[in-house]
Amino acid sequence: MAFLLYSVGTVSGIWLASEWWETGLAKPLREPVFSPNGCYRVERFKPFWVLPDMFHRRSHPDEDRPPTWLPRWGNPGFYRLYDQRNGAFLGQSKIYDLESTSGPLLWGTKSFPEVSAGLIPIGPNVADCIGDKPVHLESNQ
Template structure:
């Protein structure tokens, strides 16, 4: 085999091996950032900054919508992932993919399951937990009470926004009604007496 071809093969194999290894060490050597406890007190979510050796543009930015597939070659603002644990036992329940915080939703969905006795947690739009832990009626009732309180606090803001939107619509409707009258008045002012013919002397 030609020496250049051999070197090329070695570089490709080494690059592939390094990329595969990066999938492991990005989590193994990650830096802890912060923790967050669910409103019902049953789950703890830890946020980590992934450890990368390879440049970020060699990693594909995941999208919360699995139908969307981003291309390689885009720089990341920051690589993070989240892990969930049960507070009472400390048991690990799941983790997200490594994601770019600037390209995801900065929100926690503490239960996205419609099935009784099941709990699905999304972090930044990515699946993190699918479990029967912390899914009993009492815990979910506490969670629902938290969301209901949030809805009550947000309701005046939403109502004010709806009133402002309705007012803007009414103002726009009045402007549209007045525009034909304004055009007619403008046309009448521009037309001289006598159907546009100037009287001669």
């Protein structure tokens, strides 16, 4: 019984650690992409997986759909979003199959203030730069 509890604990610990290392040790896939007006920077990463792709469940951007188990991955990856003006981290997507769910970068709008890549939500717009349109505050001089 003690061996069974030890085994379950070890496997659980490794799984929890893998949740961190798959994004924490990820490698960039390309150069960053900068928004046209300079508010945002998006970086794309390949997750650090020890096991073959098929042993990682695949999420769908529609949260109502359950993840796929034992999937065939085309191009696993995720995105990170930064405020390019000050380097602040704004958000990170889940790991998706970029081959089937990714698309052009969308910088958000007033009605949908979020940066996304096709169907993949990456992170929120900052209040002074909705949809990559910076608000310039007038200064009294």
